[in-house]
Amino acid sequence: MMNEITNAQTRSFGKENDVQASKLRAKIDDFYAQTLDYDAFNKSNSKPEFWQPIKVAIQECLEVKDSCHILEFGAGCTGFGDYLQELKHRVIFDVQDITASNREYLLTQSDKVHICDVCTIQEKYDIIFSTFVWEHITNPKAVLDHLLNLLNPGGSIFIASPRYDFPFYLSPSSKHLPKIERFRIAIWLQWRRLFVLLTGRPDFLIHFDPAVFHRPWFRDADAIHWVSLRDLKSHLPKNVKLERLHISSTGFRSKIWESFLLLFVRIRKPVN
Template sequence: MIKYISAINDPVLTDALEEKMAKFYKKNESYYDDIDFNRSAWFDKSNLLYQDILENSLGKLICEIGCGRAGILDTKQIDPNNYSGCDFSSSLIELNKTKYPTANFKTITDPKKFPFEDEKFDIVFSVFVLEHVVRPHLFLNELIRVVKPGGKIIILCPDYFGRLSISSQKLGKLPGTGTQKLNNGNYIDAFRTVIYGRVLLPMFFYWKLRNAGRKSVFLLNNDPSCFSFPFSPDVDAVYVTHKEEISNELNNLGAKPLEIKSDLKDFAKLKRWIYLVHEVN
Protein backbone atom coordinates (compact mmCIF):
# COMPACT_ATOMS: atom_id res chain seq x y z
CA MET A 1 0.00 0.00 0.00
CA ILE A 2 2.94 2.33 0.64
CA LYS A 3 4.43 2.57 -2.86
CA TYR A 4 7.02 5.32 -3.25
CA ILE A 5 9.91 5.91 -5.62
CA SER A 6 12.66 8.50 -6.01
CA ALA A 7 12.62 10.82 -9.02
CA ILE A 8 16.42 10.80 -8.77
CA ASN A 9 17.17 7.12 -8.17
CA ASP A 10 14.33 5.33 -10.01
CA PRO A 11 14.30 6.74 -13.57
CA VAL A 12 12.44 3.84 -15.21
CA LEU A 13 9.63 3.87 -12.65
CA THR A 14 9.51 7.68 -12.83
CA ASP A 15 9.06 7.49 -16.61
CA ALA A 16 6.18 5.06 -16.13
CA LEU A 17 4.52 7.27 -13.51
CA GLU A 18 4.83 10.32 -15.76
CA GLU A 19 3.12 8.42 -18.59
CA LYS A 20 0.29 7.28 -16.30
CA MET A 21 -0.27 10.82 -15.02
CA ALA A 22 -0.34 12.20 -18.57
CA LYS A 23 -3.03 9.66 -19.49
CA PHE A 24 -5.00 10.57 -16.36
CA TYR A 25 -5.06 14.29 -17.21
CA LYS A 26 -5.89 13.65 -20.86
CA LYS A 27 -8.78 11.39 -19.88
CA ASN A 28 -10.14 13.83 -17.27
CA GLU A 29 -10.67 17.00 -19.30
CA SER A 30 -12.85 18.51 -16.56
CA TYR A 31 -9.83 18.52 -14.22
CA TYR A 32 -9.41 22.31 -14.32
CA ASP A 33 -13.08 22.83 -13.49
CA ASP A 34 -12.70 20.55 -10.48
CA ILE A 35 -9.64 22.34 -9.09
CA ASP A 36 -10.61 25.96 -9.82
CA PHE A 37 -10.79 26.77 -6.11
CA ASN A 38 -7.88 29.18 -5.65
CA ARG A 39 -9.05 32.03 -7.89
CA SER A 40 -10.75 33.78 -4.95
CA ALA A 41 -7.50 33.61 -2.94
CA TRP A 42 -6.06 36.39 -5.08
CA PHE A 43 -8.83 38.67 -3.79
CA ASP A 44 -8.52 37.59 -0.15
CA LYS A 45 -6.54 40.29 1.67
CA SER A 46 -6.12 37.96 4.64
CA ASN A 47 -4.26 35.41 2.51
CA LEU A 48 -0.83 36.90 3.09
CA LEU A 49 1.07 34.62 0.74
CA TYR A 50 -1.08 35.25 -2.33
CA GLN A 51 -0.93 38.96 -1.54
CA ASP A 52 2.86 38.81 -1.27
CA ILE A 53 3.11 37.17 -4.70
CA LEU A 54 0.82 39.87 -6.08
CA GLU A 55 2.89 42.66 -4.54
CA ASN A 56 6.14 41.17 -5.84
CA SER A 57 4.63 40.98 -9.32
CA LEU A 58 3.50 44.60 -9.68
CA GLY A 59 5.25 46.34 -12.56
CA LYS A 60 7.37 43.26 -13.33
CA LEU A 61 7.62 40.94 -16.30
CA ILE A 62 6.15 37.81 -14.72
CA CYS A 63 5.53 34.18 -15.58
CA GLU A 64 3.19 31.71 -13.90
CA ILE A 65 4.01 28.04 -14.32
CA GLY A 66 0.82 25.99 -14.11
CA CYS A 67 -1.33 29.07 -14.61
CA GLY A 68 -4.73 27.38 -14.74
CA ARG A 69 -7.25 30.16 -15.38
CA ALA A 70 -4.69 32.88 -14.57
CA GLY A 71 -6.63 34.13 -11.56
CA ILE A 72 -4.00 36.74 -10.72
CA LEU A 73 -5.05 38.68 -13.84
CA ASP A 74 -8.64 38.83 -12.60
CA THR A 75 -7.50 41.17 -9.83
CA LYS A 76 -6.87 43.82 -12.53
CA GLN A 77 -3.67 44.78 -10.68
CA ILE A 78 -1.39 43.04 -13.18
CA ASP A 79 -0.91 44.38 -16.71
CA PRO A 80 -1.65 41.43 -19.05
CA ASN A 81 1.08 42.73 -21.37
CA ASN A 82 3.59 41.85 -18.62
CA TYR A 83 2.15 38.38 -17.93
CA SER A 84 3.06 34.99 -19.35
CA GLY A 85 1.50 31.72 -18.27
CA CYS A 86 1.69 28.08 -19.28
CA ASP A 87 -0.21 24.89 -18.59
CA PHE A 88 -0.85 21.48 -20.12
CA SER A 89 -4.45 21.99 -21.29
CA SER A 90 -4.51 23.50 -24.78
CA SER A 91 -8.25 24.19 -24.52
CA LEU A 92 -7.74 26.08 -21.26
CA ILE A 93 -4.89 28.09 -22.79
CA GLU A 94 -7.13 29.05 -25.71
CA LEU A 95 -9.82 30.25 -23.28
CA ASN A 96 -7.22 32.33 -21.47
CA LYS A 97 -6.06 33.85 -24.76
CA THR A 98 -9.63 34.87 -25.54
CA LYS A 99 -10.12 36.44 -22.11
CA TYR A 100 -6.71 38.17 -22.02
CA PRO A 101 -5.55 38.55 -25.64
CA THR A 102 -2.52 40.72 -24.80
CA ALA A 103 -1.09 38.23 -22.31
CA ASN A 104 1.35 35.54 -23.44
CA PHE A 105 -0.13 32.07 -22.90
CA LYS A 106 1.63 28.88 -23.95
CA THR A 107 0.73 25.19 -23.85
CA ILE A 108 3.27 22.89 -22.22
CA THR A 109 4.02 20.08 -24.67
CA ASP A 110 7.14 18.74 -22.95
CA PRO A 111 6.92 18.37 -19.13
CA LYS A 112 10.72 18.62 -18.95
CA LYS A 113 10.91 22.04 -20.63
CA PHE A 114 8.87 25.23 -20.23
CA PRO A 115 7.83 26.93 -23.51
CA PHE A 116 9.79 30.13 -22.84
CA GLU A 117 13.27 31.38 -23.71
CA ASP A 118 16.19 31.73 -21.32
CA GLU A 119 16.49 34.62 -18.83
CA LYS A 120 13.22 36.25 -19.88
CA PHE A 121 11.33 37.12 -16.68
CA ASP A 122 11.75 39.24 -13.55
CA ILE A 123 9.47 36.96 -11.50
CA VAL A 124 8.55 33.31 -12.06
CA PHE A 125 6.07 31.72 -9.66
CA SER A 126 4.06 28.55 -9.18
CA VAL A 127 1.09 28.16 -6.87
CA PHE A 128 0.12 24.64 -5.74
CA VAL A 129 1.80 23.06 -8.75
CA LEU A 130 5.07 21.53 -7.54
CA GLU A 131 3.34 18.73 -5.64
CA HIS A 132 1.93 17.47 -8.96
CA VAL A 133 5.31 17.37 -10.71
CA VAL A 134 6.86 13.97 -11.40
CA ARG A 135 10.38 15.37 -11.87
CA PRO A 136 10.68 18.20 -9.34
CA HIS A 137 14.44 18.61 -9.87
CA LEU A 138 13.93 19.34 -13.58
CA PHE A 139 11.03 21.67 -12.79
CA LEU A 140 13.21 23.70 -10.42
CA ASN A 141 16.00 23.86 -12.98
CA GLU A 142 13.55 25.18 -15.57
CA LEU A 143 12.34 27.86 -13.16
CA ILE A 144 15.90 29.12 -12.92
CA ARG A 145 16.48 28.92 -16.68
CA VAL A 146 13.68 31.35 -17.59
CA VAL A 147 14.45 33.95 -14.88
CA LYS A 148 16.74 36.91 -15.51
CA PRO A 149 19.85 37.22 -13.32
CA GLY A 150 18.69 39.06 -10.21
CA GLY A 151 15.12 37.88 -10.75
CA LYS A 152 13.01 35.95 -8.26
CA ILE A 153 11.49 32.49 -8.06
CA ILE A 154 8.45 32.13 -5.79
CA ILE A 155 7.00 28.74 -4.85
CA LEU A 156 3.84 28.06 -2.84
CA CYS A 157 2.83 24.46 -2.19
CA PRO A 158 1.62 22.13 0.59
CA ASP A 159 4.16 21.01 3.19
CA TYR A 160 3.65 17.27 2.91
CA PHE A 161 6.83 16.31 4.74
CA GLY A 162 5.93 18.73 7.54
CA ARG A 163 2.54 17.05 7.79
CA LEU A 164 4.09 13.56 7.42
CA SER A 165 1.26 12.79 5.02
CA ILE A 166 0.20 13.36 1.42
CA SER A 167 -3.37 13.83 0.22
CA SER A 168 -3.02 11.26 -2.57
CA GLN A 169 -2.09 8.35 -0.28
CA LYS A 170 -4.61 5.52 -0.27
CA LEU A 171 -5.39 4.68 3.35
CA GLY A 172 -7.37 1.49 3.10
CA LYS A 173 -9.37 -0.18 0.37
CA LEU A 174 -12.14 2.41 0.37
CA PRO A 175 -12.08 6.21 -0.01
CA GLY A 176 -12.82 8.38 3.00
CA THR A 177 -11.48 9.11 6.47
CA GLY A 178 -11.31 6.66 9.34
CA THR A 179 -14.30 8.34 10.99
CA GLN A 180 -16.37 8.13 7.83
CA LYS A 181 -15.57 4.45 7.49
CA LEU A 182 -16.51 3.81 11.12
CA ASN A 183 -19.83 5.57 10.62
CA ASN A 184 -20.48 3.39 7.57
CA GLY A 185 -19.66 0.21 9.47
CA ASN A 186 -16.40 -0.46 7.63
CA TYR A 187 -14.52 -1.20 10.84
CA ILE A 188 -11.58 -3.16 9.44
CA ASP A 189 -10.85 -0.56 6.78
CA ALA A 190 -11.23 2.21 9.37
CA PHE A 191 -8.60 0.51 11.53
CA ARG A 192 -6.34 0.10 8.50
CA THR A 193 -6.76 3.80 7.68
CA VAL A 194 -5.74 4.89 11.18
CA ILE A 195 -2.71 2.58 11.31
CA TYR A 196 -1.41 3.65 7.91
CA GLY A 197 -2.29 7.34 8.26
CA ARG A 198 -1.10 7.95 11.81
CA VAL A 199 1.67 5.40 12.32
CA LEU A 200 3.16 3.65 9.29
CA LEU A 201 3.13 6.48 6.74
CA PRO A 202 4.60 9.14 9.08
CA MET A 203 7.35 6.71 10.12
CA PHE A 204 8.08 5.89 6.48
CA PHE A 205 8.26 9.56 5.42
CA TYR A 206 10.51 10.49 8.30
CA TRP A 207 12.84 7.58 7.62
CA LYS A 208 13.03 8.27 3.87
CA LEU A 209 13.29 12.06 4.03
CA ARG A 210 15.13 12.83 7.25
CA ASN A 211 18.29 13.74 5.29
CA ALA A 212 16.63 15.15 2.15
CA GLY A 213 17.67 18.70 3.04
CA ARG A 214 21.29 17.65 2.42
CA LYS A 215 20.89 15.04 -0.32
CA SER A 216 17.85 15.29 -2.59
CA VAL A 217 15.48 12.33 -2.83
CA PHE A 218 12.35 13.80 -4.44
CA LEU A 219 10.07 11.09 -3.09
CA LEU A 220 7.06 10.31 -5.30
CA ASN A 221 3.82 8.48 -4.58
CA ASN A 222 3.88 5.83 -7.29
CA ASP A 223 0.22 4.92 -6.78
CA PRO A 224 -1.76 8.14 -6.12
CA SER A 225 -5.40 7.63 -5.23
CA CYS A 226 -6.58 9.44 -8.38
CA PHE A 227 -6.04 6.13 -10.19
CA SER A 228 -8.49 4.31 -7.90
CA PHE A 229 -10.87 6.68 -6.09
CA PRO A 230 -13.26 9.48 -7.15
CA PHE A 231 -11.55 12.79 -7.84
CA SER A 232 -11.08 15.47 -5.21
CA PRO A 233 -8.41 18.20 -4.99
CA ASP A 234 -4.84 16.88 -4.66
CA VAL A 235 -5.61 13.16 -4.94
CA ASP A 236 -3.33 13.51 -7.97
CA ALA A 237 -0.39 14.92 -5.97
CA VAL A 238 2.74 12.83 -6.42
CA TYR A 239 5.71 14.69 -4.91
CA VAL A 240 6.12 14.58 -1.14
CA THR A 241 7.11 18.24 -0.90
CA HIS A 242 10.01 18.94 1.45
CA LYS A 243 10.92 22.56 2.22
CA GLU A 244 14.62 22.04 2.85
CA GLU A 245 14.98 19.73 -0.14
CA ILE A 246 13.40 22.28 -2.51
CA SER A 247 15.34 25.23 -1.11
CA ASN A 248 18.63 23.32 -1.10
CA GLU A 249 18.14 22.23 -4.71
CA LEU A 250 17.42 25.79 -5.85
CA ASN A 251 20.45 27.06 -3.95
CA ASN A 252 22.69 24.42 -5.55
CA LEU A 253 21.36 25.42 -8.97
CA GLY A 254 22.29 29.06 -8.39
CA ALA A 255 19.25 30.68 -6.77
CA LYS A 256 19.92 31.88 -3.23
CA PRO A 257 17.12 31.88 -0.62
CA LEU A 258 15.75 35.24 0.49
CA GLU A 259 14.52 35.92 4.00
CA ILE A 260 10.75 35.70 4.42
CA LYS A 261 8.95 38.16 6.68
CA SER A 262 7.92 36.71 10.03
CA ASP A 263 4.19 37.22 9.41
CA LEU A 264 4.45 35.27 6.14
CA LYS A 265 6.36 32.48 7.88
CA ASP A 266 3.71 32.28 10.58
CA PHE A 267 0.89 32.22 8.03
CA ALA A 268 2.58 29.46 6.02
CA LYS A 269 3.15 27.44 9.19
CA LEU A 270 -0.49 27.87 10.22
CA LYS A 271 -1.67 26.64 6.82
CA ARG A 272 1.00 23.92 6.72
CA TRP A 273 2.25 25.30 3.42
CA ILE A 274 5.72 25.87 2.01
CA TYR A 275 6.53 29.40 0.86
CA LEU A 276 9.92 30.05 -0.71
CA VAL A 277 11.44 33.07 -2.44
CA HIS A 278 14.82 32.67 -4.14
CA GLU A 279 16.91 35.12 -6.15
CA VAL A 280 18.76 33.93 -9.24
CA ASN A 281 22.46 34.79 -9.26
Protein backbone atom coordinates in the same frame (compact mmCIF):
# COMPACT_ATOMS: atom_id res chain seq x y z
CA MET B 1 11.37 -4.35 10.91
CA MET B 2 12.80 -1.15 9.39
CA ASN B 3 14.17 -3.14 6.42
CA GLU B 4 10.70 -4.55 5.77
CA ILE B 5 9.16 -1.07 5.92
CA THR B 6 11.87 0.37 3.68
CA ASN B 7 11.55 -2.38 1.06
CA ALA B 8 7.77 -1.94 0.93
CA GLN B 9 7.97 1.82 0.49
CA THR B 10 10.64 1.74 -2.22
CA ARG B 11 8.11 -0.04 -4.42
CA SER B 12 5.65 2.84 -4.05
CA PHE B 13 8.03 5.82 -3.89
CA GLY B 14 11.04 6.96 -5.82
CA LYS B 15 12.67 9.84 -7.61
CA GLU B 16 12.11 11.58 -10.89
CA ASN B 17 14.78 9.62 -12.78
CA ASP B 18 13.04 6.30 -12.04
CA VAL B 19 11.26 4.62 -14.94
CA GLN B 20 8.04 4.64 -12.93
CA ALA B 21 8.10 8.45 -12.80
CA SER B 22 7.76 8.79 -16.57
CA LYS B 23 4.98 6.20 -16.62
CA LEU B 24 3.22 8.06 -13.81
CA ARG B 25 3.52 11.35 -15.72
CA ALA B 26 1.84 9.81 -18.76
CA LYS B 27 -1.02 8.43 -16.63
CA ILE B 28 -1.51 11.73 -14.79
CA ASP B 29 -1.52 13.72 -18.04
CA ASP B 30 -4.07 11.31 -19.48
CA PHE B 31 -6.24 11.85 -16.39
CA TYR B 32 -6.04 15.64 -16.77
CA ALA B 33 -6.93 15.42 -20.45
CA GLN B 34 -10.05 13.36 -19.77
CA THR B 35 -11.36 14.51 -16.39
CA LEU B 36 -14.53 16.60 -16.24
CA ASP B 37 -14.63 17.41 -12.53
CA TYR B 38 -11.14 18.77 -11.81
CA ASP B 39 -11.65 22.07 -9.95
CA ALA B 40 -8.63 23.86 -11.41
CA PHE B 41 -9.97 23.35 -14.94
CA ASN B 42 -13.59 24.29 -14.29
CA LYS B 43 -13.67 27.70 -12.64
CA SER B 44 -11.54 30.81 -12.43
CA ASN B 45 -9.39 30.82 -9.33
CA SER B 46 -8.44 33.75 -7.16
CA LYS B 47 -5.61 33.56 -4.61
CA PRO B 48 -4.94 37.18 -3.57
CA GLU B 49 -3.27 36.16 -0.31
CA PHE B 50 -0.58 34.39 -2.36
CA TRP B 51 -0.53 36.83 -5.26
CA GLN B 52 0.00 39.96 -3.15
CA PRO B 53 3.77 39.46 -2.59
CA ILE B 54 4.13 38.58 -6.28
CA LYS B 55 2.46 41.86 -7.19
CA VAL B 56 4.85 43.71 -4.89
CA ALA B 57 7.79 42.05 -6.66
CA ILE B 58 6.34 43.13 -10.02
CA GLN B 59 6.10 46.71 -8.81
CA GLU B 60 9.72 46.54 -7.66
CA CYS B 61 10.74 45.24 -11.06
CA LEU B 62 8.87 48.04 -12.83
CA GLU B 63 10.75 50.62 -10.79
CA VAL B 64 13.96 49.68 -12.63
CA LYS B 65 12.63 48.31 -15.94
CA ASP B 66 10.08 49.44 -18.50
CA SER B 67 8.33 46.07 -18.43
CA CYS B 68 8.22 42.91 -16.35
CA HIS B 69 8.07 39.49 -18.03
CA ILE B 70 6.09 36.98 -15.94
CA LEU B 71 5.38 33.25 -16.26
CA GLU B 72 2.77 31.33 -14.30
CA PHE B 73 3.36 27.59 -14.70
CA GLY B 74 0.53 25.15 -14.18
CA ALA B 75 -1.87 28.07 -14.64
CA GLY B 76 -5.07 26.02 -14.76
CA CYS B 77 -7.88 28.58 -14.81
CA THR B 78 -5.92 31.46 -13.29
CA GLY B 79 -7.43 34.85 -12.54
CA PHE B 80 -4.04 36.51 -12.09
CA GLY B 81 -4.43 38.66 -15.21
CA ASP B 82 -7.52 40.31 -13.76
CA TYR B 83 -5.81 40.62 -10.37
CA LEU B 84 -3.03 42.73 -11.91
CA GLN B 85 -5.56 45.48 -12.75
CA GLU B 86 -3.68 48.71 -13.56
CA LEU B 87 -0.35 46.88 -13.86
CA LYS B 88 -1.54 44.56 -16.62
CA HIS B 89 -0.66 46.93 -19.47
CA ARG B 90 2.89 47.28 -18.12
CA VAL B 91 3.74 43.58 -17.95
CA ILE B 92 4.08 40.66 -20.33
CA PHE B 93 2.20 37.79 -18.71
CA ASP B 94 2.74 34.27 -20.06
CA VAL B 95 0.99 31.16 -18.77
CA GLN B 96 1.81 27.47 -19.11
CA ASP B 97 -0.24 24.33 -18.68
CA ILE B 98 -0.21 20.78 -20.00
CA THR B 99 -3.80 20.65 -21.23
CA ALA B 100 -5.43 22.83 -23.88
CA SER B 101 -8.87 22.71 -22.26
CA ASN B 102 -8.53 26.26 -20.89
CA ARG B 103 -6.66 27.84 -23.81
CA GLU B 104 -9.44 30.24 -24.82
CA TYR B 105 -9.98 31.41 -21.25
CA LEU B 106 -6.23 31.80 -20.64
CA LEU B 107 -5.96 34.05 -23.69
CA THR B 108 -8.25 36.52 -21.87
CA GLN B 109 -5.87 36.58 -18.92
CA SER B 110 -2.45 36.48 -20.53
CA ASP B 111 -0.33 37.64 -23.44
CA LYS B 112 0.90 34.18 -24.42
CA VAL B 113 -0.25 30.64 -23.67
CA HIS B 114 2.22 27.74 -23.61
CA ILE B 115 0.55 24.33 -23.81
CA CYS B 116 3.58 22.14 -23.24
CA ASP B 117 5.98 20.71 -20.70
CA VAL B 118 7.34 23.72 -18.80
CA CYS B 119 10.87 22.41 -19.37
CA THR B 120 10.51 23.10 -23.13
CA ILE B 121 9.99 26.86 -22.62
CA GLN B 122 13.08 28.88 -23.54
CA GLU B 123 12.07 32.51 -22.95
CA LYS B 124 13.51 34.67 -20.19
CA TYR B 125 11.47 35.95 -17.26
CA ASP B 126 11.74 38.36 -14.37
CA ILE B 127 9.17 36.54 -12.22
CA ILE B 128 7.97 32.93 -12.35
CA PHE B 129 5.31 31.57 -10.02
CA SER B 130 2.87 28.78 -9.30
CA THR B 131 0.16 28.27 -6.71
CA PHE B 132 -0.61 24.70 -5.67
CA VAL B 133 1.05 23.06 -8.65
CA TRP B 134 4.41 22.03 -7.19
CA GLU B 135 2.88 18.97 -5.49
CA HIS B 136 1.60 17.65 -8.85
CA ILE B 137 4.97 17.59 -10.65
CA THR B 138 6.83 14.34 -11.29
CA ASN B 139 10.22 15.96 -12.04
CA PRO B 140 10.55 18.77 -9.47
CA LYS B 141 14.36 18.89 -9.49
CA ALA B 142 14.54 19.22 -13.28
CA VAL B 143 11.73 21.80 -13.29
CA LEU B 144 13.41 23.86 -10.57
CA ASP B 145 16.74 23.84 -12.40
CA HIS B 146 15.06 24.83 -15.66
CA LEU B 147 13.08 27.66 -14.07
CA LEU B 148 16.26 29.04 -12.51
CA ASN B 149 17.82 29.06 -15.98
CA LEU B 150 14.81 30.96 -17.36
CA LEU B 151 15.15 33.71 -14.75
CA ASN B 152 16.82 36.97 -15.58
CA PRO B 153 19.52 38.02 -13.07
CA GLY B 154 17.79 39.35 -9.97
CA GLY B 155 14.57 37.52 -10.86
CA SER B 156 12.36 35.55 -8.48
CA ILE B 157 10.43 32.28 -8.38
CA PHE B 158 7.40 32.07 -6.08
CA ILE B 159 6.07 28.64 -5.12
CA ALA B 160 3.04 27.89 -2.96
CA SER B 161 2.05 24.31 -2.22
CA PRO B 162 1.28 21.89 0.60
CA ARG B 163 4.32 20.41 2.32
CA TYR B 164 4.60 16.89 3.66
CA ASP B 165 7.62 17.02 5.95
CA PHE B 166 5.72 17.54 9.22
CA PRO B 167 5.84 14.31 11.28
CA PHE B 168 3.02 11.90 10.38
CA TYR B 169 1.33 14.34 7.98
CA LEU B 170 0.83 12.43 4.73
CA SER B 171 -0.27 13.51 1.30
CA PRO B 172 -3.93 12.83 0.47
CA SER B 173 -2.61 10.73 -2.41
CA SER B 174 -2.17 7.94 0.15
CA LYS B 175 -5.76 7.95 1.46
CA HIS B 176 -6.70 4.84 -0.50
CA LEU B 177 -4.22 2.77 1.51
CA PRO B 178 -5.05 0.82 4.69
CA LYS B 179 -4.27 2.61 7.96
CA ILE B 180 -1.45 0.23 8.83
CA GLU B 181 0.22 0.91 5.48
CA ARG B 182 -0.07 4.65 5.99
CA PHE B 183 1.48 4.26 9.43
CA ARG B 184 4.42 2.39 7.88
CA ILE B 185 4.83 5.15 5.32
CA ALA B 186 4.84 7.76 8.09
CA ILE B 187 7.60 5.91 9.96
CA TRP B 188 9.67 5.44 6.80
CA LEU B 189 9.16 9.07 5.82
CA GLN B 190 10.69 10.33 9.08
CA TRP B 191 13.78 8.28 8.34
CA ARG B 192 13.96 9.70 4.82
CA ARG B 193 13.59 13.31 6.05
CA LEU B 194 16.31 12.73 8.65
CA PHE B 195 18.57 11.33 5.94
CA VAL B 196 18.16 14.53 3.89
CA LEU B 197 18.85 16.68 6.95
CA LEU B 198 22.02 14.81 7.85
CA THR B 199 23.44 14.36 4.34
CA GLY B 200 22.20 17.47 2.55
CA ARG B 201 21.08 15.27 -0.37
CA PRO B 202 17.48 16.12 -1.36
CA ASP B 203 14.87 13.42 -2.00
CA PHE B 204 12.07 15.11 -3.98
CA LEU B 205 10.01 11.98 -3.30
CA ILE B 206 7.42 10.93 -5.90
CA HIS B 207 4.45 8.70 -5.01
CA PHE B 208 3.96 6.26 -7.89
CA ASP B 209 0.56 4.85 -6.87
CA PRO B 210 -1.67 7.80 -5.89
CA ALA B 211 -5.30 7.66 -4.80
CA VAL B 212 -6.44 9.43 -7.99
CA PHE B 213 -6.13 6.07 -9.80
CA HIS B 214 -8.16 4.21 -7.18
CA ARG B 215 -11.00 6.54 -6.12
CA PRO B 216 -13.13 9.29 -7.65
CA TRP B 217 -11.12 12.50 -7.66
CA PHE B 218 -10.89 14.51 -4.45
CA ARG B 219 -8.62 17.43 -3.57
CA ASP B 220 -4.93 16.48 -3.78
CA ALA B 221 -5.61 12.84 -4.60
CA ASP B 222 -3.05 13.62 -7.32
CA ALA B 223 -0.47 15.25 -5.01
CA ILE B 224 2.27 12.93 -6.19
CA HIS B 225 5.30 15.04 -5.22
CA TRP B 226 5.62 14.84 -1.44
CA VAL B 227 6.95 18.35 -1.01
CA SER B 228 9.62 19.11 1.57
CA LEU B 229 11.09 22.51 2.41
CA ARG B 230 14.35 20.75 3.26
CA ASP B 231 14.58 19.35 -0.28
CA LEU B 232 14.44 22.87 -1.69
CA LYS B 233 17.01 24.22 0.73
CA SER B 234 19.36 21.31 0.07
CA HIS B 235 19.14 21.54 -3.71
CA LEU B 236 19.39 25.26 -4.40
CA PRO B 237 22.82 26.72 -5.21
CA LYS B 238 24.38 28.58 -2.30
CA ASN B 239 24.18 31.92 -4.09
CA VAL B 240 20.40 31.59 -4.56
CA LYS B 241 18.38 33.03 -1.69
CA LEU B 242 15.28 31.25 -0.37
CA GLU B 243 12.86 33.30 1.71
CA ARG B 244 9.83 31.85 3.48
CA LEU B 245 6.69 33.93 3.00
CA HIS B 246 3.67 34.06 5.27
CA ILE B 247 -0.01 34.73 4.81
CA SER B 248 -2.47 36.07 7.35
CA SER B 249 -4.04 33.32 9.42
CA THR B 250 -6.49 33.37 12.30
CA GLY B 251 -7.37 30.56 14.66
CA PHE B 252 -5.19 27.76 15.98
CA ARG B 253 -5.74 25.32 13.10
CA SER B 254 -5.05 27.98 10.46
CA LYS B 255 -1.82 28.99 12.17
CA ILE B 256 -0.66 25.37 12.38
CA TRP B 257 -1.41 24.90 8.66
CA GLU B 258 0.36 28.11 7.67
CA SER B 259 3.39 27.42 9.87
CA PHE B 260 4.02 23.72 9.25
CA LEU B 261 1.87 22.35 6.42
CA LEU B 262 2.23 25.12 3.82
CA LEU B 263 5.21 25.80 1.59
CA PHE B 264 5.25 29.42 0.44
CA VAL B 265 8.65 30.66 -0.67
CA ARG B 266 10.42 33.23 -2.80
CA ILE B 267 13.58 32.05 -4.53
CA ARG B 268 15.81 34.90 -5.72
CA LYS B 269 18.46 34.60 -8.38
CA PRO B 270 21.51 36.78 -7.74
CA VAL B 271 22.04 39.85 -9.89
CA ASN B 272 25.52 38.68 -10.87
